Every structure is written in structure tokens, then in C-alpha cells.
Amino acid sequence: MTKFEYAPAPESRAIVDIKSSYGLFVNGEFAEPVDGSTFKSVNPATEEVLAEIASAGAEDVDRAVQAARRAYERTWSKLSGRDRGKYLFRIARIIQERARELAVLESIDNGKPIRESRDVDIPLVAAHFFYYAGWADKLAWAGAGPGPKPYGVAAQVIPWNFPLLMLSWKIAPALAAGNTVVLKPAETTPLTALLFAEICQQADLPPGVVNILTGAGDTGRALVEHPGVDKVAFTGSTEVGKQIARSVAGTAKKATLELGGKAANIVFDDAPVDQAVEGIVNGIFFNQGHVCCAGSRLLVQESVYDDVLGRLKRRLGTLRVGDPLDKNTDIGAINSAEQLARIRELSEVGEAEGAERWSPECELPERGFWFPPTLFTGVTQAHRIAREEIFGPVLSVLTFRTPAEAVEKANNTPFGLSAGVWTDKGSRILWMAQQLRAGVVWANTFNRFDPTSPFGGYKESGYGREGGRHGLLAYLKTEG
Amino acid sequence: MAERLAVKKTYKLYVGGKFPRSESGRSYEVTDAKGRFLANAAWASRKDARDAVVAARKAVGGWSGATAYNRGQVLYRVAEVMEGRHAQFVDEVAAGEGVARAKAVSLVDEAIDRWVWYAGWADKIAQVVGSSNPVAGPYFDFSVPEPTGVVAVLAPQRSSLLGLVSVLAPVIVGGNTAVLTASAERPLPAITLSEVLATSDVPGGVVNILTGTLADTAPILAAHMDVNAVDLAGAAGDAERASALELAAADNLKRVVRAPEAEPDWIAEPGLERITAYLETKTVWHPVGV
Numbered sequence: 001m002t003k004f005e006y007a008p009a010p011e012s013r014a015i016v017d018i019k020s021s022y023g024l025f026v027n028g029e030f031a032e033p034v035d036g037s038t039f040k041s042v043n044p045a046t047e048e049v050l051a052e053i054a055s056a057g058a059e060d061v062d063r064a065v066q067a068a069r070r071a072y073e074r075t076w077s078k079l080s081g082r083d084r085g086k087y088l089f090r091i092a093r094i095i096q097e098r099a100r101e102l103a104v105l106e107s108i109d110n111g112k113p114i115r116e117s118r119d120v121d122i123p124l125v126a127a128h129f130f131y132y133a134g135w136a137d138k139l140a141w142a143g144a145g146p147g148p149k150p151y152g153v154a155a156q157v158i159p160w161n162f163p164l165l166m167l168s169w170k171i172a173p174a175l176a177a178g179n180t181v182v183l184k185p186a187e188t189t190p191l192t193a194l195l196f197a198e199i200c201q202q203a204d205l206p207p208g209v210v211n212i213l214t215g216a217g218d219t220g221r222a223l224v225e226h227p228g229v230d231k232v233a234f235t236g237s238t239e240v241g242k243q244i245a246r247s248v249a250g251t252a253k254k255a256t257l258e259l260g261g262k263a264a265n266i267v268f269d270d271a272p273v274d275q276a277v278e279g280i281v282n283g284i285f286f287n288q289g290h291v292c293c294a295g296s297r298l299l300v301q302e303s304v305y306d307d308v309l310g311r312l313k314r315r316l317g318t319l320r321v322g323d324p325l326d327k328n329t330d331i332g333a334i335n336s337a338e339q340l341a342r343i344r345e346l347s348e349v350g351e352a353e354g355a356e357r358w359s360p361e362c363e364l365p366e367r368g369f370w371f372p373p374t375l376f377t378g379v380t381q382a383h384r385i386a387r388e389e390i391f392g393p394v395l396s397v398l399t400f401r402t403p404a405e406a407v408e409k410a411n412n413t414p415f416g417l418s419a420g421v422w423t424d425k426g427s428r429i430l431w432m433a434q435q436l437r438a439g440v441v442w443a444n445t446f447n448r449f450d451p452t453s454p455f456g457g458y459k460e461s462g463y464g465r466e467g468g469r470h471g472l473l474a475y476l477k478t479e480g
Numbered sequence: 481m482a483e484r485l486a487v488k489k490t491y492k493l494y495v496g497g498k499f500p501r502s503e504s505g506r507s508y509e510v511t512d513a514k515g516r517f518l519a520n521a522a523w524a525s526r527k528d529a530r531d532a533v534v535a536a537r538k539a540v541g542g543w544s545g546a547t548a549y550n551r552g553q554v555l556y557r558v559a560e561v562m563e564g565r566h567a568q569f570v571d572e573v574a575a576g577e578g579v580a581r582a583k584a585v586s587l588v589d590e591a592i593d594r595w596v597w598y599a600g601w602a603d604k605i606a607q608v609v610g611s612s613n614p615v616a617g618p619y620f621d622f623s624v625p626e627p628t629g630v631v632a633v634l635a636p637q638r639s640s641l642l643g644l645v646s647v648l649a650p651v652i653v654g655g656n657t658a659v660l661t662a663s664a665e666r667p668l669p670a671i672t673l674s675e676v677l678a679t680s681d682v683p684g685g686v687v688n689i690l691t692g693t694l695a696d697t698a699p700i701l702a703a704h705m706d707v708n709a710v711d712l713a714g715a716a717g718d719a720e721r722a723s724a725l726e727l728a729a730a731d732n733l734k735r736v737v738r739a740p741e742a743e744p745d746w747i748a749e750p751g752l753e754r755i756t757a758y759l760e761t762k763t764v765w766h767p768v769g770v
Contacts, residue, residue: 082593085600089556127549134552134600141608141752403770430620430768452548452603469607 006320009327011114015101018108018191021052024060024214025197027067028207035059036215041190044111045324045333045368053190056213058222061182064211065228068153068180071208076180077150081137088133088175090203095126098199102192106164107324109191111333111369112287114325124449125168128467131451132172135472139177142469148476150178151254152230157220159236160186160335161290161391166235167193169466171210172451177475179231180209184223187216188336221247229253231475235292238389238415238460256464256474258292258456260389261417264410265295265446266432268403269304271422275444277311280395283420283446285319285373288331289393290339292461293418295446297386298375298397299406305399309377316373317360331393334369343371343392350376350385355396381412389415403428407435416458420446439465491521491667493528493691494674496535497684503527508692510667513578521667524690529659529697532688533704536630536657539685544627544655552602555653558680559595565676566592569641569669576640576666590747591642597749598649605654605755618768625759627655628735632701634694634714634725636743640666643746644673647713650754652686659688659701661714667691694721703728709735709758716743 021038023030035057041050056064076084095102102125103118112121139148154174158166163185174181185193197212213219217240224232225247232255234244241259248255265283267276283295300308324332334340351357355376364370375395379386385396400406410419419438421429429443439457442448449455454470456462464474491510492499501507506523524532543551562569566588574584606625613621631651636643640663651658662670674689690697694714702710702725710729715722722739729736737757 082597086596089596130549130553130556131603134602134604136600137597137749138600138604141604143608427767427769430766431770434768452607469604 006328008323010323011104011107011325011327013104013108013325016105016108018050018105022190022194022214023054024056024064025194025210025212026060026064027071027211028201028205030197033057033060034063039187039216041109041188043108044188044335045365047367050109050191053214055215056219060213061219061222061226064182064213065153065155065223065226067208068182068211069228071206072152072180075206076209077178081139081178084175084178085133085136087203087205088129088136088172091199091205092126092129092133094199094202095122095129099123099126102164102195104325105195106192107332110160110163110189111324111335113329113332114327115329116287121162121165124451125164128168128172128451132176132472135173136176139472139476142472142476144473144476144478148177148478150475151477152179153228154179154181154231154233154475155223155226155229156181156183156233157224157236158183158185160189161287161292163189164192164196167196169235169471170233173466173471174231174233174475175209177472179475182211182213182223182229184213184215184220190214224248231255233464233474234258238462241462256456256466257462258464258466259417259460259462260415261292261294261457261461262297262387262389262413262415263293263295263418263420263438264297264299265420266299266406266410266422267301267304267308268421268423268425268428269301270424271304272424272444273304273307273311276422277308277315279420279422279444279446280312281315281319284395285331285393286447288334288371290335290391291447292389293440293447295418295420296390296395298395299400299409300397301406302399302401309397312375313358313360316375319360319373321362321370321372322365331373334371334392337369339391340369340371343390343394346385346388346390347374347394350379350383350396353383353385355379355383355385381409387413403432407432411435411437414460417456417461418442488519491519491671491691493522493524494671494678494687494689495528495532496538496688497678499674502692503531510665512575518575519668521671521691524661524692524697526696526700528690529700530704532659532690533630533701533706535685535688536659537706539657539683540627540629542683543652543657543686546655548603548606551653551655552599554681555595555599555602555649558676558682559592559599561676561680562592562595562673565672568672572668572672573641576668577638587639587642591645594642594645594750595649598653601755602653605752605759609752609756609759613763615765620766620768621763623761623763625654625756626762628758628760629656629708630706631656631658631758632704632707632710633658633660634698634710634712635660635662635670636713636716636746637663637665638743639746641669641673643713643743644670646746646750647711647754648687650750651711651758652682654755654759656709656758657686659690659707661690661692661694661697661701663714664693698725699728702726702734703731705732707734709737711737711754711757712739713737713743715739717741
């Protein structure tokens, strides 16, 4: 397979206006932190400093939670579901109107290819707001009993891999159900959340209904542990998820946790091979592998192993790594130096433990954080690269002989977020789906997301669901 | 200075995304509640009704095949475009229904909001009325709603806009297409609504609107073998006509929404009855096994 040469096709940055510094968004206004400090957000593709960001301290967290409480009691809980819905429809429309601006900003701040931010992230963000807007006046039909009630103030902490998409998964259902929110975006990707705050202003959303606090882990901890919070929603690492589960223990706070994964992508010998190869590539190299549900363990039936591996390597040779803003780029920048170090470390461990490492020839830019698409063969279930979430463009390839063995290996992990099955046989797909201990099973596809479709994990991948009717229930009290 | 002379609109039919006059060449006088002349509306013939069914049938494939998300966005778009014509609707509703301006404003508000309410159902109705069925055997079994097809709607005679939207939106939200007969004496808001639909990304033929008398078009629609369901709301209070239409509808087992004894005021939030009336339930079985 030849790699075609393309001239550079960069998307213009002109549509984005990044300020030199950003405050916190509390009670409908941007304000300097009271007891916080500042940090810098960096473009991971160039290491250019993008802006100075406020880091919220404990006092700032307290003010934001109080603003959310006031807004809950004085305005949001008094509004009709119809009017809450109308605000969310407005937000959905403004996101659609400003889609290109959001996509470019997301790619600059996160490092993901513009093709993905433009065609996946931002359209899904708008769709999520649109979907939950429609639920706001239909809560009686949500299946939460006759008189469903919101919790009150929701503390929401989100990761850096899909910054605005994760924001929409959190804020849209929370607001539709009648809660107000304080949301903390990830330290390395705060910019689209701050632009979202402006969108809330354009939509005339009542002050305090949405508050955005930027900061790092300490800010998140202070927010989650604040006694004025009724509901905690977190997407991120299993380690932090467990800390949160401990911190809400013994309180009245309700938590939903969407954590790590180590998904098996299982290819049977009767699978449509070309489609499967595309699915494997999409499964692990989409968004540089910074996906909690990434298909990071490829399980191939032995009889087709050579064929699948050969095609997979050829396909990896055509992936374009580079400028996230280039419309032809398949794989963008690793989000941070810290994450790059972790990917490198685990890849070295993989080699040291005896797996064989392979990457296509691939020129990486000099500045910025980059890692080539990589696969490991000869991986056993005991290897750390088969057990730990790498959260990067690194695929571990294992084999199996029988469906039972595939199930055994796929389930041999503390995680249980997602899984993929590739086979032409419908009954086997459904049997596999029954056996797999995972919250989402993709059959002959991978990494599909839709606002109507519940997403979330089994086991140590967390609890609660986001998306669909189930995602709404996570923000509703079900008692009378 | 002399007062400017207004340019008056010709109110025509809405069929297949176009605005034809009646093929019969007929029109009839529409007056306000006090009997003053408002306009000459097209007087649809039986042939116009049959043409409208053909247009509606043609549009079923595209509209029922659109994603639920897309249909929801189109219905929301209808609300957005209606909002821009708020004043025009208020004028027409106030004149035709003879209500005070404030009342007309609230009726138009409610009609717009009703589109928003139904827009939200597009991608949720399957989650509320569909199911996964735990059959006692190794089968994956689920039931999903699907549109029934072409729905003939006799719009309410009194509530010329809110009632009209309340019977039309639930038909198309589920992926059906509609042939609608407007209120005979108060048809103007229906035609103005068709102008909104024509500019709201609703594909041509998904909604077809006829003005005229029920006597001409209703029997044709109720008996038409290519119509799948009929809403008799417009025959409220006319039990004789309603039962004759229901009888005709039985020939191909149309799904029938019966006429109430008296027309409601349409203010209350609707339930799901009108959406589900035009949905079939499809159940799919598939074996589970290695």
C-alpha cells in the first residue's frame, strides 16, 4: 500500500480568538480567583503557551458552589421543564453555529486532528445538548417514577481527551433534569470549556446555573469534597475514581464514575477482514488512543492471525501523524508531556517484558509531544501492556482459538468499559455480547457514540451511565 | 399622503412542497369571526385529495428513513421559523377565531412550543415505547416503533393553529407523512403554516395541506387504499360524519383516531396517544449462540 503525498491543508486558526488570560466563570461572570493561582495551557503540537488560566482555590470552589446553590434554589428549580429545555436548545444551536470555532480551538488545545474535532467531537456535543433539551419537559416519561426530582448542585470533573464532548455529557443531562452545575475541565484542556461559558452568556442562561472552575487535581478534590454538593460526576482515571468513591462514602452525595478501560477487540476468523482492520485502527488510534473505551487489546483468532496482522501493519503504514490542524492528519499530538512520558514508559516495559514492538516508519515533528502508532505482538495476559491502560496509540495483540477462550481473555481484566466483536455470524455476536463483562459492546464497528445510547462501565470502569434515558436517570432522584 | 395599498396574498393549497391552486379552479370566501371578508381560499377537490396522497406516499421513504435526530432538528426548525412569523399568526388567529389579541398571542406561543415539545420526542419515543423482551429461550428479542406511512388528518374546525399543530406534529415526528384538511372556516393559519414548513427543511410532500370542505375531501381520504391512518379530530361534534368516515376507513384497516364529542381547547400538554396511534411495533428475533 502506497502512502499518497498530499500538500499541507491546514485549517485556519483565524476563526479562534484566544485571550492571553482567563478567569473563573462563576455566577454568570468571569472573575479573577480569590485564593487561587494561575497556570498555563499549552498547544501540545507546538509547545506554544496558549493562555494563562486561573486555578481555583478552596475559597473559589466555595463561591462557585454557593452560586450554583443560589441559582438552583432561586431560578433553575423554579423554571418549567419547558423553559429549561428551551435554554438547552439555544445552547445546542449556538454550538452548531460556532462549530468551526470550537473545533479549531479544541484541536489547538488538545492536539486531536481537526478531522475528528470537526466531524466527531463538536457535532456530538451539539447533539447531546439537543437530545437532553428534549428531555427537560418529559421527565415523567423517563422511568424514574411519578415525580422525579433533581439532586441540586452537581460537581462535575472531566478529562482532557474529549474536553467539550465530556462537558456536554455532564452538563446537558444535569441541566435537563433540573440540577445546577460546577464543572472543572482538565488542567491541560480548559479553553473550550471557557468558550462554552461565553456560549452560556449568549444563550442568556441564568447566572450560576453553569459555573466553570479551571484548575488541577486539588481544585477537583476541593469541588468533589465540598459539603454543598449533592451529586458528583467524574470521568477520568480509575485511581481518582476510587478516591472519589471513598470521599463520598458516608455522605448523601450520589456519584457516577466513568473510568478507565482495557477493551478487547475480538476478531473471529469469519470476520470481514478489511472492515475489521479499519475497526481495529479506529478502535485504538482514534484520538491518539486517548479514549477510555479504546480497543487496546486486539484478540485475533489464530487461524487468521497472519492475515489480519499483515493487513493491519500495511494500514498503519498509511496513517498520517502530524499537525492536528491539517485536514489530512489521522493522528495528532499526545496531549501533554506527562502523558507522553507514561506512554513511553509502558512501551519500554512492554519490550522489557518480552513483547515485540513495531511501528511504521514515521517522521515526527520536532517540537511538541508525539508518539508513533505502535503495536506489540507476542503479548501475554500477564504483560503490563495487556493489563494497564496506556491511553495512547499503542495496541497489544493477543490470540485465541475458541470463542470461550476469547471470552475468558477479554474478561480477564479489572476493567469493563467496552468490547468489540468482529464476525459475520449474528448469533455469535449476541452470545459474545452476553458473555462480555463490559458496558458497551460494539459488533462489527467500534467507537460509536450517540446521545441516545447509554455509555458506561462494569467493574472498575466505574458505575452509572451517560447518554440516553439512563444518562438522565443519573441526575434524577427516583423517590416519589 | 395617501395610505399605502396593501398587497394581498393568495391562499393556495400545499401539495408536494408546492403551492398549487385547486385543480378544480374553485375557491371559497373566508371571513373573520364577524363575517367580514378575509380572503378567497382554494377549494380542494377530490382529485386534489388524491394528488396529495400521491405526494405524501412519495415522501414516506425519505422522511421515515431520516434519522430521528434529523427529524427532531427539522421539527425544532419549524418552531424557530414560526417564531419569526409570530405577529402574522396572531393576526390570523385573532381574526379567524374572534379571540382577543392577548388570547391569540398565548395560542400562538403555545403552538410554537408544541413543535418544540414534539421535536424532543423524535429520538425518545422509541426509548419510551420500545423494549427489549426477555423471552424464555436463547433469543435476542426487541421491539421498535416504526411509522405506519401516510396519515390523513382532519384538523380541528375551531382551533385553527394550536389545534392544527397538535394534530399534525405527532404524525410527522414518528416518520409518517400527512395529508391534512384545514379547518373549513378558519383555514388561513394552516396555509401560513405551510409556508413555514416549506422554509423549514421539511421535505416537500411530508406535509400536504388542503383547504375546502370536509364533504369534498374527507370521504376520499378515509376510503383511500393508500392511506394508512386517519385522525378524525376535525369531525368533532359530528357523530354521523365521524362514524361514516370510520366505516370507510375499515376497508383497509386504517388506524383511526376518533373524533371527540366536542373539540377540546388543546391547551393541555398532550400525551403520547397521538404519536403512538401512527406507529407500528416491530419485533425482531435473533438466535443467541456460538
